[in-house]
Amino acid sequence: MSIIDPSGLPRLALIAGPTASGKSARALELAESVGGTIINADASQVYRDLRVLSARPSAEEEARVPHRLFGHRDGALACSAADWAEEARVEIARAHEAGRLPILVGGTGLYVRTLLDGIAPVPDIDPAVRAIVRAMPVADAYRALQDEDPPLADRLHPNDTTRVQRALEVVRATGRSLEDWRRATRGGIRASVSLLMETIDLPVAELYARCDARVDRMVEDGALDEVASLIARRLDPDLPVMRAIGVAQFGRYIAGKSTLEHAVAGVRQATRNYAKRQRTWLRHQH
Structure with missing residues (x-):
């Protein structure tokens, strides 16, 4: 070619x-x-x-x-x-x-x-505004977004922590919707x-089965050691690397706060949820 x-x-x-x-x-x-x-x-x-x-x-x-x-x-x-x-x-x-x-x-x-x-030429977000928004449970942040930027809230999944927080911090810090900035x-x-x-x-059933199998392979391939090494670095919990799927769930197991079975189930569910959002986004692009 x-x-x-x-x-x-x-x-x-x-x-x-x-x-x-x-x-x-x-x-x-x-x-x-x-x-x-x-x-x-x-x-x-x-x-x-x-x-x-x-x-x-x-x-x-x-x-x-x-x-x-x-x-x-x-x-x-x-x-x-x-x-x-x-x-x-x-x-x-x-x-x-x-x-x-x-x-x-x-x-x-x-x-x-x-x-x-x-x-989008979004200005730097005031750290104080960001800290307040990032400390909010996603359900509270989503309700606030429904009040402050209803059109964008309607387009986001209530449990999509990253996008909900970003939309809320932008409208609070700039007085304009993130969608307004995106149009520029x-x-x-x-x-x-x-x-x-x-x-x-892929069909949903096949996709979800692949997600579950992928999580099982991760455990076999050393995911727990990888998470333990990452936690040992004591990085800022708001960094993207610390918010990756699996870090929090396996981290709780490593800290003795959950069973491995519960951690694996949580990572499986989070992976399926993410795959569903990606699938929806891709369909909207066409």
Whole structure:
């Protein structure tokens, strides 16, 4: 496959799908067949601390074709969507220069949207406002968002902690809805590439079974040791790496506050919930 389409635009492939859908295997298959470079677009897989919990590609898989932006950032350094988008633009350009097809793979919709459509120019959030919002239980934050930004609250799942908190802190700190800021986005690359998008959409029962099996493999592959090592670093609990699925649940088990059976069940449920949100987001993109 030529990396330039008939109109003269460089091609960019995107393999998208929810957690445990097999998108990484598909990206590897495509990269080997056309000469591609796989670029991570998963918010958890950027952290070197989370190889097991984020199901990053194995060393053997990474050796088969070039992989970029996997495990390249220390967990103490938060990676925003804007940070990732800037790094991804660099890696996409390098792949094109090397005559390879850049292949984004992942399920973090905010990352992909920021790269393609640009970043909303939201001012820095007042730390005092952020601290208050982040300390709120998600149910309380969602009720507050319903009062302060009803249209956006209607679009979010009440249990989506990250997005609910972000929406609430923005409207409180700036007096404007996050959706207003998003309409003023800038810096996207969509118009400068020819996007080839492939979405993996499995039946729900199969997807959930894969999610459960993935969690079981994580335990077998050393997830508990990984979480113990991460907790031992005593990082800020608000860092993204500390909020990854599995850290809190397995952390409670390690601290003697739950059974392993209860921890595994909690990670399974959280993984299924996340996969469902990713699946819904992808369908809305089409």
